Amino acid sequence: MSLPHAILTALLEKPSSGLELTRRFDRSIGYFWPATHQQIYRELGKLEQAGFIRALPSERPARGQKKEFEVLPAGRAELTAWASGEQDTKPVRNALVLRLRAAAVVGRAGLDDELRRHLTLHQRQLAEYEEIDSRDFGAVADPEDRLRRLVLRAGIGLETFWVQWLEEALAEVADMDAEADGEAGSGADTGVRAGE
Amino acid sequence: MSLPHAILTALLEKPSSGLELTRRFDRSIGYFWPATHQQIYRELGKLEQAGFIRALPSERPARGQKKEFEVLPAGRAELTAWASGEQDTKPVRNALVLRLRAAAVVGRAGLDDELRRHLTLHQRQLAEYEEIDSRDFGAVADPEDRLRRLVLRAGIGLETFWVQWLEEALAEVADMDAEADGEAGSGADTGVRAGE
DNA sequence: AAGATCATGTAAAGAGTTACATGATTCG
DNA sequence: CGAATCATGTAACTCTTTACATGATCTT
Numbered sequence: 001m002s003l004p005h006a007i008l009t010a011l012l013e014k015p016s017s018g019l020e021l022t023r024r025f026d027r028s029i030g031y032f033w034p035a036t037h038q039q040i041y042r043e044l045g046k047l048e049q050a051g052f053i054r055a056l057p058s059e060r061p062a063r064g065q066k067k068e069f070e071v072l073p074a075g076r077a078e079l080t081a082w083a084s085g086e087q088d089t090k091p092v093r094n095a096l097v098l099r100l101r102a103a104a105v106v107g108r109a110g111l112d113d114e115l116r117r118h119l120t121l122h123q124r125q126l127a128e129y130e131e132i133d134s135r136d137f138g139a140v141a142d143p144e145d146r147l148r149r150l151v152l153r154a155g156i157g158l159e160t161f162w163v164q165w166l167e168e169a170l171a172e173v174a175d176m177d178a179e180a181d182g183e184a185g186s187g188a189d190t191g192v193r194a195g196e
Numbered sequence: 197m198s199l200p201h202a203i204l205t206a207l208l209e210k211p212s213s214g215l216e217l218t219r220r221f222d223r224s225i226g227y228f229w230p231a232t233h234q235q236i237y238r239e240l241g242k243l244e245q246a247g248f249i250r251a252l253p254s255e256r257p258a259r260g261q262k263k264e265f266e267v268l269p270a271g272r273a274e275l276t277a278w279a280s281g282e283q284d285t286k287p288v289r290n291a292l293v294l295r296l297r298a299a300a301v302v303g304r305a306g307l308d309d310e311l312r313r314h315l316t317l318h319q320r321q322l323a324e325y326e327e328i329d330s331r332d333f334g335a336v337a338d339p340e341d342r343l344r345r346l347v348l349r350a351g352i353g354l355e356t357f358w359v360q361w362l363e364e365a366l367a368e369v370a371d372m373d374a375e376a377d378g379e380a381g382s383g384a385d386t387g388v389r390a391g392e
Numbered sequence: 393a394a395g396a397t398c399a400t401g402t403a404a405a406g407a408g409t410t411a412c413a414t415g416a417t418t419c420g
Numbered sequence: 421c422g423a424a425t426c427a428t429g430t431a432a433c434t435c436t437t438t439a440c441a442t443g444a445t446c447t448t
Contacts, residue, residue, distance in 0.1 A: 002291045012301045033294050034287040083298040084306040087291040091230040095198045095283040098229050102205045102279040104343040110280040143372045147300040150365050154293050161357045169346050176339045
């Protein structure tokens with residue numbers, strides 16, 4: 001149940017329309033809690049019905065017309081309550097790591113490419129985070145920004161870890177392929193069927 | 197669409213019943229792709245219907261009776277195909293980090309406790325991984341085990357990162373609280389309402 | 393006027409979670 | 421025999437994803 005609270009946080013930082021929220025989720029908050037515009041519109045509807053937010057008065061409220069929301073006192077209270085309690089830790093799922101285990105059983109065909117692809121993605125994300133870091137957090141003083149920087153440092157740390165791990169994994173796989181070549185004497189056998 | 201492939205991998209490693217699979221998911225594969233017994237039973241039904249696995253012949257196939265599954269050639273082919281292609285990277289969601297952003301807006305009440313709680317959880321998981329590492333991977337030689345060890349090292353690296361980050365976060369928050377005390381001159385104000 | 397883009401939405405399918413139901417076996 | 425445990429399953433719900441629908445505004 002974190003999406004509504006992510007939205008409340010975003011709206012407290014700055015009242016926004018559904019599409020504006022969607023864009024902001026693509027950048028900052030969405031790094032740790034991504035959401036599509038469909039999820040956001042649905043959740044905005046629920047939050048409005050619950051009395052946590054309200055649409056700012058507009059001349060012509062209609063479909064296709066921008067509709068801005070702001071957080072009501074009840075919404076702030078809800079967020080405060082949520083932020084004071086315990087979060088239930090959601091399980092982590094990672095398909096790439098799963099694939100490594102599959103490769104141990106059905107062979108390493110294509111594994112190298114996939115590791116490289118992920119390495120590029122993580123390097124890119126890391127660069128993005130570091131750019132934000134140097135742009136937004138030069139000399140940090142106030143508590144709000146210190147907390148937000150902690151969030152960013154989580155992102156940087158995670159991406160750094162993945163880059164390192166992927167480089168290690170690539171080296172390891174290359175080494176395995178080299179050994180397989182040496183033993184079998186064959187040429188470009190990337191589809192080694194280990195575990196058979 | 198990774199759960200069926202996680203199950204195929206597990207069944208190739210060793211044919212199992214639904215409950216046995218559930219237990220194995222609690223330990224090894226489940227570290228990166230957790231699943232409950234309900235998910236597993238449902239998926240086993242689908243995999244069987246698709247002709248990817250079959251139930252080993254049993255004397256009395258009935259409800260409440262153990263039912264073991266093994267992977268058929270079509271299932272192996274499916275897993276091989278999946279493992280050779282690109283995985284779509286699933287978005288990462290992290291409620292704790294979200295909570296930090298919320299704390300930047302509605303205050304840090306209870307934040308310290310929550311960080312400490314997560315620190316304990318991650319320390320425990322790290323210890324578990326390291327125990328597995330020293331128990332199962334003494335001198336590694338064959339490719340299958342080298343790949344499985346890479347998986348484990350991903351777990352160890354991730355948990356190590358979180359432990360470090362949480363310690364850093366705790367220190368930072370403590371420092372903020374100390375400063376708030378100094379400025380306001382008040383006593384134990386952990387509910388500082390930043391951003392108001 | 394046509395096309396691109398902004399903006400809000402609906403529908404349906406898929407994945408994951410929670411609660412409950414039921415039969416078989418084992419142990420005191 | 422009764423209780424605990426092993427084992428398989430159903431049902432209902434929530435959350436997420438994907439595809440599509442529709443109106444408003446701006447540009448050429």
